[in-house]
Amino acid sequence: MDAWSGPGHLDRCESKRLDADWITASWADPSALLLSVDVSGRVGVGADLAIAEVRPDGKYDPQRHYLLGLSAGRPVFVESAEVENGAGLRELMPVLADADRELVVAAVALVQWHRTSPHCGLCGALTLVTAGGMVRHCPSCGRDRFPRSDPAIIVAVLDADDRLLLGHQAVWPAGRMSVLAGFVSAGESLEQAVHREVGEETGLRLSAVRYVASQPWPFPRSLMLGFVAWAVDTEIQVDGVEIESARWFTRDELTAAVDAGEVGLPSEASIAHRLVADWRWGTLRVPGAGQ
Ligand SMILES: [Zn+2]
Numbered sequence: 001m002d003a004w005s006g007p008g009h010l011d012r013c014e015s016k017r018l019d020a021d022w023i024t025a026s027w028a029d030p031s032a033l034l035l036s037v038d039v040s041g042r043v044g045v046g047a048d049l050a051i052a053e054v055r056p057d058g059k060y061d062p063q064r065h066y067l068l069g070l071s072a073g074r075p076v077f078v079e080s081a082e083v084e085n086g087a088g089l090r091e092l093m094p095v096l097a098d099a100d101r102e103l104v105v106a107a108v109a110l111v112q113w114h115r116t117s118p119h120c121g122l123c124g125a126l127t128l129v130t131a132g133g134m135v136r137h138c139p140s141c142g143r144d145r146f147p148r149s150d151p152a153i154i155v156a157v158l159d160a161d162d163r164l165l166l167g168h169q170a171v172w173p174a175g176r177m178s179v180l181a182g183f184v185s186a187g188e189s190l191e192q193a194v195h196r197e198v199g200e201e202t203g204l205r206l207s208a209v210r211y212v213a214s215q216p217w218p219f220p221r222s223l224m225l226g227f228v229a230w231a232v233d234t235e236i237q238v239d240g241v242e243i244e245s246a247r248w249f250t251r252d253e254l255t256a257a258v259d260a261g262e263v264g265l266p267s268e269a270s271i272a273h274r275l276v277a278d279w280r281w282g283t284l285r286v287p288g289a290g291q
Helices: 020-028 098-116 190-202 251-259 271-280
Strands: 033-037 066-071 074-080 128-130 135-137 150-158 164-169 180-183 206-217 222-231 243-249
Touching: 020 074, 033 098, 066 098, 074 098, 098 206, 150 190, 150 206, 150 271, 164 190, 164 271, 180 190, 190 206, 190 222, 190 243, 206 271, 222 271, 243 251, 251 271
Parallel strands: 033 074, 150 222
Antiparallel strands: 066 074, 128 135, 150 164, 150 180, 164 243, 206 222
């Protein structure tokens, strides 16, 4: 099971976080931890990219200090601040243990949401942080707003010969290739988004689309929903705008291209990496697609 497919390690304390006294006591807890995330989403770390062991100091400020929850019984807060030794999530996600990975991803996602959502989307008034950082309340119209994610699909497209489709985006460095991805549009189902994105970017039609797994991807606030799909045909017509080129790979062809340095695959932190790895290991299947 991959890191994101089981139950979470972080107790997000949904009911306790409404108790201001409990949050204040948690802030004063000698075991409490305070994470820092800077404006570019970098997290304060110590040696060997371990999360910096910083204790909350001074008075608890509900507008600045957000409670992530309890991690192994330990209260963990996050604040938006300059960090001296910072590391980005792409660097941290592959090296941290599951519980710590979850903490830094939640920390970056929450801080970025607060930073970009100070005003009420309905009436424009300045909102106040409540519920230990999980709600922004509008004192003018009374509306509560919650941290949000933008759903995006990512899909490994296979053909009848079990080849994998990889595309190269115009904005990427030369040689970098990955499975196709795109944001879900308004009023669209995930499956419809998969059909549309693959159609727009490569002209391919799909006969089966099945969900595989998901992963938070706070760059700045995506939730990646991973699919595997079966192509009806194999003739590729790239859109030339987002996708510059695309091609089918057998496992041997991909291994040879990677070994020769002609193709660079997605970083280990990403669900794209997992989809490609599952296909290379022969464990990615399209149920009901005749495999
Ligand atoms: Zn309002």
